[in-house]
Amino acid sequence: MSDVVNAALKKEAALKELLAGYGGLVVAYSGGVDSTYLAAVAYEVLRDKLRLVIADSPSIPRSELKEATALAGKMGWQLDVIKTREFEDPEFLKNERDRCYICKGELFGCMRRYAEEHSVPVLAYGETADDLADATRVGKIAAQEKGVVAPLLEVGLVKEEIRELSRRRDLPTWNKASFACLSSRFPTGRKLTVDELARVERAEEVLKNLGFHQYRARHHGTICRIEIDLKDLDKMLSDDVRNTLVRELKKAGYRHVTLDLAGYRTGGGA
Numbered sequence: 001m002s003d004v005v006n007a008a009l010k011k012e013a014a015l016k017e018l019l020a021g022y023g024g025l026v027v028a029y030s031g032g033v034d035s036t037y038l039a040a041v042a043y044e045v046l047r048d049k050l051r052l053v054i055a056d057s058p059s060i061p062r063s064e065l066k067e068a069t070a071l072a073g074k075m076g077w078q079l080d081v082i083k084t085r086e087f088e089d090p091e092f093l094k095n096e097r098d099r100c101y102i103c104k105g106e107l108f109g110c111m112r113r114y115a116e117e118h119s120v121p122v123l124a125y126g127e128t129a130d131d132l133a134d135a136t137r138v139g140k141i142a143a144q145e146k147g148v149v150a151p152l153l154e155v156g157l158v159k160e161e162i163r164e165l166s167r168r169r170d171l172p173t174w175n176k177a178s179f180a181c182l183s184s185r186f187p188t189g190r191k192l193t194v195d196e197l198a199r200v201e202r203a204e205e206v207l208k209n210l211g212f213h214q215y216r217a218r219h220h221g222t223i224c225r226i227e228i229d230l231k232d233l234d235k236m237l238s239d240d241v242r243n244t245l246v247r248e249l250k251k252a253g254y255r256h257v258t259l260d261l262a263g264y265r266t267g268g269g270a
Contacts, residue, residue: 004161004164005164007161008157008161008164008165009165011155011156011157011161012041012155012157012165014155015041015151015152015155015157016041016044016045018151018154018155019041019042019045019046019151020045020046022046022121022122022124023049023121023122024046024049024050024051024119024120024121024122025042025046025049025050025051025120025121025122025123025124026051026052026053026111026114026115026118026120026122026123026124027039027042027050027051027052027053027123027124027125027126028053028054028055028107028108028111028123028124028125028126028148029052029053029054029068029072029077029079030054030055030060030064030068030126030179031054031064031065031067031068031069031071031072031173032126032173032176032178032179033159033162033163033166033173033174033176033178034126034127034128034152034159034162035125035126036071036166036171036173037126037152037162037165037166037169037171037173038124038126038151038152039052039072039075039077040075040166040169040171042124042151043075043076043077048078049120050077050078051078051079051080051114051118051120052072052077052078052079052080053079053080053081053082053110053111053114054068054069054072054079054080054081054082055081055082055083055084055107055110056081056082056083056084057083057084057086057087057181058087058182058194058197058198059086059103059181059182059183059197060181060182061182061201061204061205062201063205063208064179065081069081071172071173080114082110082111082114083110084103084106084107084110085106086102086103086106086107087192087194089102089106092106092192093191093192093193094189094191095183095186095188095189095190095191095192096188096189097138097188098138099183099188100138100139100184101138101139101141101142102142103139103181103183104139104142104143105142105145105146108123108125108142108143108145108146108148109146111123111146111148112146112147122149123146123147123148123149124148124149124150124151125143125148125149125150126150126152127140127143127150127152127153128150128152128153128157128158128159128162129152129153129156129157129158130158130159131153163175177213177214177215178214178266180266182197182200182201182204183197185200185216185217185218185219186200186218186219187218187219187220190219196219199219199252199253199254200217200219200224202248202252203217203224203248203249203252203254204216204217206244206245206248206249206252207226207228207245210241210244210245211235212228212229212232212235212236213229213232214228214229214264215227215228215229215264216264217249218260222253222254222255222256223254223255223256223257223258224249224252224254224256224257224258225258225259225260226245226257226258226259226260227260227262227263227264227265228259228263228264229263229264230263230264233263236259245257
């Protein structure tokens with residue numbers, strides 16, 4: 001066993017010890033790599049003292065919500081869907097630099113009320129040690145304000161360790177692509193609307209159905225700027241894929257479809 005795996009397993013042991021001390025836990029679950037791994041370990045430790053909540057919001061694609069709930073059901077986890085109302089907040093819709101803070105504040109506020117209703121003492125979310133270096137993740141401020149803990153961060157787990165530990169647990173999310181809410185596809189300062197989010201969602205479903213793994217459909221009004229992993233560039237430029245993408249995105253309401261030659265990157269919608 002490699003030193004890297006040994007180090008990750010030691011962190012997992014520390015995570016189990018940390019979770020056992022909570023007594024009961026509500027986890028913000030999305031079906032992504034980090035929250036799924038956290039849910040799996042927490043369920044192993046806490047069993048029926050664990051509850052998961054997932055937000056139902058226009059920022060979450062219907063396919064992601066469906067896959068996440070199906071996985072929770074398969075794993076036997078207790079999951080509740082909660083409706084968040086950030087799209088009723090004019091400050092959120094302005095899509096300024098504090099958008100993520102406002103969104104996470106709404107989510108964690110809903111979680112706090114949920115935890116109080118079910119007499120669960122601790123709330124957690126899937127922030128990792130990698131996230132400390134990501135200046136776009138201002139939701140951590142909301143977590144601190146609402147008293148939401150980050151167990152993965154506390155034990156020092158990073159994304160690649162979580163992927164390896166997830167693989168060892170046979171979690172289907174171990175190699176899942178990174179994902180961020182659909183609101184992140186809009187340039188900062190461009191007002192968010194549910195209709196335009198639906199257009200982005202449709203565009204990304206086309207990319208998903210074409211077999212791309214890591215992608216973003218960045219929204220610029222009538223222009224859709226596509227980001228993909230550069231290793232998929234040849235595939236994107238094949239006639240069949242390119243023609244299908246352009247045709248379907250024009251059906252979704254875009255006049256122009258462009259390919260960003262810099263490739264996929266986090267924060268590319270800013």
